[in-house]
Amino acid sequence: MIAEADLIVIVVDGSNPQPMKQLNTVRSVLAETGITAIEQLVVFNKRDLIPFDIEIELANQVEGAMFVSAKTGAGIEELEEKISSLLPKPEVEFRGLIPYHRGDLISRIHLSGELLESEYQEDGTLVHALVEHGLAADLEKARV
Secondary structure, three states: OHHHOOOEEEEEEOOOOOHHHHHHHHHHHHHHOOOOOOOEEEEEEOHHHOOHHHHHHHHHHOOOOEEOOOOOOOOHHHHHHHHHHHOOOOOEEEEEEEEHHHHHHHHHHHHHOEEEEEEEOOOEEEEEEEEOHHHHHHHHHHOO
């Protein structure tokens, strides 16, 4: 559900004659559903088709807006870095042996944590990772 998101990325067709109308429509829907407290990042796509003066105008109207081109790849790396900087970082360090039958926990580390090191041993996977608190508790329960 969007209400549980850490970040909302709103992608707008920057080549549309009325990109601000598109953006305002999305923001209205979010407001109507009560989703206003989640941080939003506005991304104007099709940068390769946006006239420079329009890009400047949009940048002045939308603080922190980013401009990318999915077609050429322009701005994509910067967008990935920005999204990464806005998402919460796992903060609990975990070191332990996870049994092989709990591969679901290893998958969760890959999805929401940061696997720093792993080593396969006879009884399971020896893991060194940074994870969020809920996952850390689940890992402790499963530890060999």
